[in-house]
Amino acid sequence: MNKFDPDSVAVMLALDAAIAYHPDPGDGPLRRFSVWAQPHVIIGDRTGRVVAYTRNCGLIKMPDGEGNTALECYPAVSIKRVNPT
Secondary structure, three states: OOOOOOOHHHHHHHHHHHHHHOOOHHHOOOEEOOHHHOOEEEEOOEEEEEEEEOOOEEEEEEEOOOOOEEEEEEEHHHOEEOOOO
């Protein structure tokens, strides 16, 4: 757990839920990005940052309109990496 990341507990719990939701051993291990290396991505018309990924899915941190963030799993084919603006 990272004491400099206020969302680290939420991320840790979301990672546990993602592992439980995607237990396919053929998908490979869940790999987590450090807080400073999370790439910007776009899914449809929403933007976010990748927290962790496997070969077939990514755990994305997306802000909602009220200043909160939500962690959601998306299939890899729907995730596009973008440069931050």
